Amino acid sequence: xxxxxxxxxxITEDDILLFALVSGDHNPIHLDAExxxxxxxxxxxxxxxxxxxxxxxxxxxxLPGPGSIxxxxxxxxxxxxxxxxTVTVTVKVVALRxxxxxxxxxxxxxxxxxxxxxxxxxxxxxxxxxxxA
Numbered sequence: 001x002x003x004x005x006x007x008x009x010x011i012t013e014d015d016i017l018l019f020a021l022v023s024g025d026h027n028p029i030h031l032d033a034e035x036x037x038x039x040x041x042x043x044x045x046x047x048x049x050x051x052x053x054x055x056x057x058x059x060x061x062x063l064p065g066p067g068s069i070x071x072x073x074x075x076x077x078x079x080x081x082x083x084x085x086t087v088t089v090t091v092k093v094v095a096l097r098x099x100x101x102x103x104x105x106x107x108x109x110x111x112x113x114x115x116x117x118x119x120x121x122x123x124x125x126x127x128x129x130x131x132x133a
Contacts (some may be wrong), residue, residue, distance in 0.1 A: 004092040005063035007054060011046050011085050020081040045080040051118055054089045055107045059124055063091055064103055067127035071102065077122040086112040091122065097125070101126050 008097035020026050025047055037043040052075050059068050081087055089111050095104035102125055109118040 050097045064126035069125045072123040079117040
């Protein structure tokens with residue numbers, strides 16, 4: 001319990017354009033500067049699930065690691081992320097059911113100012129080390 005892993009990434013214009021292409025989410029709040037200026041955000045924001053997908057990167061690459069399978073994820077979107085912001089994702093083990101190889105992790109994303117932008121919980125099935133090798 002308490003084991004954790006982190007990942008930091010600075011969000012770029014390319015990240016937003018590629019995520020829009022892959023996801024099909026072409027909402028102008030993400031892509032159109034003039035439109036976004038008129039919004040309550042005042043400028044373009046990153047897709048919430050672009051930032052949320054960084055959680056998946058930590059789970060699949062670090063904790064629990066390769067072979068992990070998402071069973072569930074809750075997310076609360078608390079603040080926007082803009083182009084140029086650096087997001088740090090932290091996942092922390094809060095429960096472990098070894099007999100079923102299921103781990104529950106607290107997931108959070110913060111920006112470069114330490115503001116919590118996404119909070120949630122992931123449930124993941126993990127592989128045994130011998131299976132992952």
